[in-house]
Amino acid sequence: MTSVIQSPYSSEQIAAWLRGLLTIAWADGNFDEQEKQLIASITQDELAPNVAWDSLEVITPEELAAVLGKNTPTAENFLRTAVMVAIADGTYSSSEDQVLHQLCQALGEPEDILSALRQTLTDPQPLNPALAAPKAPAADVLDPLRDWLDELDIQDPRVARFLCKMIPSQCPFERDVTLFGRKIVHIPPLCKINPLYEQLVGIRFRALSYLADECKEDVSPYI
Known part of the structure; x- marks a missing residue:
């Protein structure tokens, strides 16, 4: 897939960017086969078609900083997609x-956004007490995070395609899981699980608009 837009990112930066996102995806140990196939497809078809999937490995914060720079717009935009x-x-x-904490330090970015995440999103395991922040009303702590995500500057069609594929096109329907005619669990809509779902959908729409308006690409495959 080609584009008329000249990307501000080099191929080396995109490859490091991708490895950084894979490092986040693998961090919780829940990187299942479906997720692997999705990212493999994005990697081979759009982001880095010349990079073999099997050769992709996690990247250290120091390696990532050496390629993306420290305290740069590129580093900050990467962190926005990593949080996403x-x-x-x-x-x-x-x-x-823990991984995002290390990335923020290496890339020279403030950790205020992580403090908001620690206070609002569900975590089945207790967070590191040394990194935990005092509790605050969710509506207040989420506002800076929403504003920060909204500042994502989409300047590369490969990154835009990644966003369009990684973010669901609509809030999945809630459903009941039944076994032998009896309900065993109720799954609520994703938009109710994730308090930042609307922000992610907004980013997806901006990525679609960028591909359609700036890159003149056919976005029907993502709709």
Whole structure:
């Protein structure tokens, strides 16, 4: 897939960006086969078609900073997409928190946003007490996080395609799981699980608009 837009990112930066997102996806140990196939498809078809999937490995914070720079717009935009990957399923685990904490330090970015995540998103395991922040009303702590995510600057069609594929196109319907005619669990809509779901949908819409308006691409496959 080609684009008329000249990306501000080099191929090396995109490859490092992708490895960073994979590092987040693998952080909680719940990287299932479906997720693997999804990211493999995005990798091979759109983000880095010349990079073999089997060769992709996690990246250290120091390696990522060496490629993306420290305290740069590129580093900040990467962190926005990394946070998005971490919260896409509505949960924020302590392992994801640890990885993002290390990335923020290496990339020279403030950790205020992580403090908001620690206070609002569900985590089945207790967060690191040394990193935990005092509790505050959810409506208050989420506002800076929403504003920060809204500042994601989409300047690369490969990143835009990743966002369109990674973020669901609509809030999945709630449903009951039954066994032998008896309800055993109720699954609520994702938009109710994830308090930032509407923000993610907004980012997806901006990515679609960028591909359609700036890159003149056919976005029907993502709708």
